[in-house]
Amino acid sequence: MQPIYEYVIAALLLTGGLFTLVGAIGLVRLPDFFTRLHAPTKATTLGVGAIMLGSVAYFSASGPGVHVAEILITVFLFLTAPVSANILAKAAMHLGVDRTPQTRGNPWDQ
Amino acid sequence: MIADLPILSWALHITIGMVALAILLNVYRLLKGPDAPDRVLALDTLYINAIALIILLGIALDTRLYMESALLIAVMGFVGTVALAKYLKRGSVIE
Amino acid sequence: MTLSLVVLLPFLGAIAAPLFAQAGRTAIAIASSVPAVVALMALFPYWERLSEGGVLVQTYDWMPSIGLSLSFRLDGLSLLFALLILVIGLLIILYARYYLKPHENVGKFYALLLCFKGAMLGIVLSSNLLLMLVFWELTSLVSFLLISFWNHKKDARRGARMALAVTGGGGLALLAGILLIGRIVGSYELDDVLAAADLIKAHALYPFALTLVLLGAFTKSAQFPFHFWLPHAMQAPTPVSAYLHSATMVKAGIFLMARLYPALAGTEQWFYMVSFTGMATLLIGAYVALFKHDLKGLLAHSTVSHLGLITLLFGMGTRLAAVAALFHVINHATFKASLFMAAGIIDHETGTRDMRRINGLWRFMPHTATLAMVAASSMAGVPLLNGFLSKEMFFAESLALNLPGFWAYVPPLVATLAGIFAVAYSARFIHDVFFNGKPVDLPIYPPHEPPRYMKIPVEILVFACIMVGMFPAISIGPLLYAAASATLAGDVPDYQLAVMHGFNLPLLMSFLAFFGGLLMYSQRQRFFDFHARFKEIDEKAVFEKVAMRMEDLANAFTSKLESGSLQRYAMLFVLSAIAVAWGPIEELGWFIGANGLSPIDTPTLIGAAVLILCAIGTAAIHRSRFDALILLSVVGLMVALAFARFSAPDLAMTQLSVEVVTIVLLMMALYYMPSWTPIEESWPRRLRDIAIALVAGVGMTLITLAMLTQPFESISGYFLEHSKSGGGGTNVVNVILVDFRGFDTLGEITVLAIAALGIYTLLKNIQLTPPPGDGHGHAWTRDAYPVMLRQIARPMLPLALMISLYIFLRGHNMPGGGFIAGLITSVALVLQYIASGIQWTQARIPIRYHNVIGLGLLFAAVAGAGSYAFGYPFLTSTFGYITWPVVGKFEVASALVFDLGVYLTVIGATLLALVSLGNLSPHSATSQLKGGL
Amino acid sequence: MNHWLTAPILIPLLGGIIQIFIGYAPISLRRTLALATTVLLLVSTVALLALASDGSYRVYTFGNWAPPFGIVLVLDRLAALMLLMTAILAFFCHLFAIHKTDESSRQFHALFLFQLLGLNIAFLTGDLFNLFVAFEVLLIASYGLLMQGNGTKRTIPSLHYVVLNLAGSALFLISVGMLYSVTGTLNMADLAVKVPQVSAEDLPLVKAGGLMLLVVFGLKAAILPLCFWLPKAYGSATAPVAALFAVMTKVGFYAIVRVFTLVFGADAGPLANLGLDWLFPVALATLAMGVVGAIGARNLRTLITWQVIISIGTLLAAVGLGTEQGTSAALFYLLNTTWIVAGLFLVVDLIAGQRGAAADKIVTAPPMHNRTLLSVLFMLGAVAAAGLPPLSGFFAKLLILQATTPGPQMAWLWSVLIIGSFFTLVAYSRAGSIVFWRTVEGHVAQSERLTLPVTVAAGGLVAMAVVIVLLAGPISAYVDATAQQLFNSAEYLTTLHTPVVVGGL
């Protein structure tokens, strides 16, 4: 495997790991549920996506033939993450979980 | 395979460490709450991180045999989250 | 042949008799007499041989393994009893014909009577002790039914139960005794047992055997302290009292002593146990008899007393005493049976048995009176009657018994005293019933003589009393001799049966007894007053009270243990497991095997930490159920990761899919349940449970640790070797599931199917009202089907179907397979149900999941049975490779059909369960999704 | 390869599958097919008994994989006996069920047949893990059957039964795992080969595993202190189900006999006769407990359920002697008690049906419509159950009593067994005389009249008490041979050398 691949893969993995971690940190640090909701939906999703790409790259580079099944998983995650976020937000609004005082505007509950 | 790619294996282990740490943080949030949605959110994130972990495991072991497991976690995690969330606001999951 | 026939006939008669019930009492009486008549005719030819001490034994195998054979024996002794049983039986049948009222269940009565006759003949004719015991217990059972013939009477039922308890219980003791004898002798055949007499008496087990056997004999023959059941058995119809409880059944114990006399008698233990029991019984019976106002009560106690007398004679252990005993058996049978019949007639004609009301019957029924008075005199031991003869012998024996010092006087004194009482109560029977002024408001007045034929049996018996009394030698001599020689194993002492033996001590004792008795009767009022000071205890009531108390105690004890508390039961189970496993675990200790511990990497460590944390967390916060559920799913997820981590991709996938379905299921249930678990147990209680849980946990940890660090060899090498070549798959786990151990999988999907069917049944017409909102007072939202979810759910279905097909097809060679594929499909459908509701979804997949399940099982079964056609065993798989243009080479394996069965069953079962659960929801009818979207 | 061996498995399986499909067909059809299946099963088991009675082992290798790698069925005398006993029992229960019980749910017959499937697998399998699967099959089916019928009184007992058995299954898996983790095999014969060779440091693992297995089987068999779930569970089940369950505890008994004579038998080296020293006293205690329960019973059903526990105590006490005679006696007693107790369950149900409000309570009530017949049936059953002559129970007890050799064991067994019989006798006579004789005026509104099938079913099972007596000779010969075969476990090991089919047809 050419070194360049190795660097690319390493970079992809590290980025992915970083974003995953950031997502988790956000989950811990952000003040209320609605703000916390942002962290996984974006950071984590992206992080995992990056790791997937890393995997694709690694296996395609290391062995014969291309291996792209991870793409499917990534796409799946990108499709479902917003829905999970949406339905969780609905649940939270329904239960009227507390919001940080800074929040402007009001949630609905229908 | 990985063994003779020093940088990659180093990066790999760092990444695995980060994901593992992320999982710990998720569990912290999951245990802390305060509200049910927080827990479900943490669980959902946990699932996604688990996917990452599995993929990384596959690389570390240099096998693609865990790809379907990762796919399955994605599917099941989604359905699980949806079900839990629906329970929270609707009570009856299937009706 | 003959003997077994003699025993069998009555039973056949018992079956036949009821058929004649319609034809009237006479018809059935005649029918019932047939067996006895035939039996008598069958036995007659043997008389010659037996009178010379011959023995007739007939044996057939039954259960050789336990030494039980159908072997019968006819000798003098058994002949004597057989004749008593048959002849008196005939008289009883005749008597009962008139005694019973037309409306009564005559069929049942005669059937039982014949059953009893058969059983009784069985006892006396058995030559195998076990066989004898069979009949022995049978007599107890039948007497139970006969005593309670008038089962609408409380006293009848209670008397019957008490009799059964005592005699049946005694029978069990006898069983033990016989088994011991059998163990000593090595056979239950009478010949062997009698031959082994010395061996038995020398054996260490002899005391036990003797005691147990005597327990059987004493209970049956109403010996003190077991005598109390007999008087209460008088609730039976009088024919029964006359037959079972004076003439025959109560003599079974006596018979047993006679039968085993050579084998058991002649030892210290025998002497003391038997003679003292007999003496006590003799006295007590005689004493109590005097104070009974009930005719039958008097007779019953006198019977007890006479049985005691006979027992005492056997106890004395001298050969003459034995002869006297046998002689008295005959005499007592005759006079007591006739007395009972007379009492029955009186009862029958006056409607009462209370001697305080019955007076002066002489004027109303002189004929019956005469008969009764003769019989009573015989009972009193008046000369020229048979009772006198045996009593004389008894007195003689009581004198002959030379005990050391003062004890030498005891037997004669007791004998005389008992004699005095006997005369007294006999006198009362005569005077108080037939004279003593006028009757006191009898229910039936005026009484008169019974039907002619009802008296015939009495007459015959009384005639016998007189004949034997006056011409003993010719009338009874030979039979008595035969019986004696059989009992005494040949050496009969020389004795002569004469009306008088000249003036001697026995005669004096008789005189004392006679006049003493009359004197006592004349002074009866004093004695009655004296006796009245002690309040009479009703054994029946005592017995009942004891039984009740026992029942209550048992019930209380049981409900203490069987408390209906699952927590208790579960704890007992866990504790049992710990109890048995703890010893080995201690042996194990902190054992690290030869392989030692391997290093752990950080992520695995973190994973383990998370798992442990969440497992304990689930238990810790279980009261908040939803949170517990979430923690549970983390645990499930981590378990799946563990499977993946330790090289089990198939398990990881299975665990994942199963877990999510389980969680959905649990949430659907939680919907109808309280969302909080209240605190119910006290702290100590919870601490106890925690302690138990910890012990269990530690145990499992130690076991796992030891096991994991030990090297081992398994059969799995074979699977790895043959998976590809023999099973045609590279995914060894899957090949094991569908091929090597396909039968397990067949069972497993059957379980799944049954569970689904069971769930479906359970949820049929069940009413559950869900709470209006969650535990925190939020009402449920109306919005059941969010648009985004609906939108995403649609493409999921074909996508998931594709994925499951992919997982299914590659399962044989790569991680996957029918089960996982099935779960993916199910989950995809579940998502549709969640997103759009049951009605909407069901309208689009009109499938009865029952059929899917059935189809799945069918596929699996057929795939398995297919191999029959090729002469291979069930579930033998086959596979081949096909090459097509473009597509290239691909595999076709029969195991795939089997796996398809798995796939279908999983889908059917999962969805049947979830959908029938969802259908409970009150919304499922109302809140359906309108239109498409 | 004798395909007959799979008949007791395939017949109920296919019959059950058919029932799943025709769940909505008219009940007459479902009944006919279901009963036909049971009859067919009965026939096949008779054939198997005929096969087995030559004393040789017949092995069926599923998937044509040689043991110990594939799963095998092993037909020997014991298996054949259990199969036939169960089939006969099942036939009568099924006959009784088609009178009314099966109307309670469309799945009744499916569940019933799958129950038989599980039982038959358990009796035939030669593989420890497959035994677990068999247990699960028969358990899940029994859960379903237990909840048959309307009313709410079954729910709690069933819940207890299910939860306890789930815990039991967990323990079963742990035990199997421990045995495998050392021996590396699951085939019972192979286990019997490997267990004696276990190394010293592995010994505790195997020992713990074996003893836990004993607890698992003990739970199924309902021995003290794991028997308290039983009375209410059986007491609340519908009659034919309760009657069929008479065999459920016997499965536990079978498993103990099979595993602990074969794997932990006399030849098991350091683990020889594992658990035997626990078994005997526990069994006697169970027997005593059963008697106490029977004395305290306030209704006939409860009385019979405790009789079940008495039976299991007696059976295991006999087996606990660890002798050939003991086991042989136990097997003889097994036939008697299984059929008779089942028969009594049915009879009691008929009695309850004719006493209106009093049902099966031991109290006064208006006379029954078929008092004579029912009282005769009850009496026969009671006499056989209490072990009084001249019915089968007596001979069974006799065999057990004779199986002992002088010593403390004999003293204990004899006294408990004989005193026990005495109190059972008292209990039965009390119950019977009150229920049948202590009647009050008046008549029951809707007294359930006897129909032919129920009468035949109840009568047939009770009549077994007589049949056994008539066939006592051959039966005792058969069970003797069975015990002999069991104790000659070395012979069983030859099943490992079963050749696989080569070339097929």
Add this chain to the structure above:
Amino acid sequence: MLARLGFPQPFLSLILFLVWQLLSDGVSGGSVVMGLILAWLLPRLTSSFWPERPAIVKGWLLPMYLLRVVWDIITASVVVARLVLSTRQPQPVFISYPLSLEHPLAITMLASTISLTPGTVSADVSDDNRMLLIHALDAEDEQEVIDTIRKRYEQPLEEIFQ
């Protein structure tokens, strides 16, 4: 035309075909054949779940849109990352966004896009599909957010659908 060939939903069929290729890790003879079969079969099997065709008129614009979204996702994640790691308290706000899209699928796509892109999560869709509730993680000016969304995502989507 495609419909007459038995592909009632060519778009779905296409996706399925691609997915199969992804699953079987690359294109081979077998995978193509199987992919075609499934692309034909599955839509028919599940057609009952799609009573109406998604009204995609300008399908070719979709890739462009997706690329834009992917790019935004990356930037979005960076933004969130910075905020998460910074000490500054975020200024969250709930915004009601009036929808001009009508087709549920289109709305869903918009909502999803919003959730994946800078600092916004679409929290809810009104029952009448007219309003979208957006939660912005850190925004000073609601209107600005609304405008960006309108021109960057909703208009392209309007172009693609109807």
Add this chain to the structure above:
Amino acid sequence: MELAYALTIGALTASGVYLLLRARTFPVIVGLTLLSYGVNLFLFSTGRLATGGQPILGSTDSYSDPLPQALVLTAIVIGFAMTAFVVVLALRKQADHHDDHVDGRESSARLIREDDEEEYDR
């Protein structure tokens, strides 16, 4: 490694047993589930712990023991079926006795009696 694994099983068993001994159906079911997780992990590990030894022929050079994996798979499925059943049974309990106590103390006692009454007037 082995120690961590053993401790995990211990924790699962302990938590499972503790919940098994609770008085309400729901915790008991959760407990049974935890217990079965522990048991499955145990049964799985009887083949010993292997890293990267998936029993897929050709994937590696040393394979882990496939048999326990197959057994656990069967156990998981059966456990799933059983859990499903007991969950529904718990619901039935809730429906019949209006509480979720495993013994349904007082309330059920009353109900059972009523139940008998029903049977009385047959």
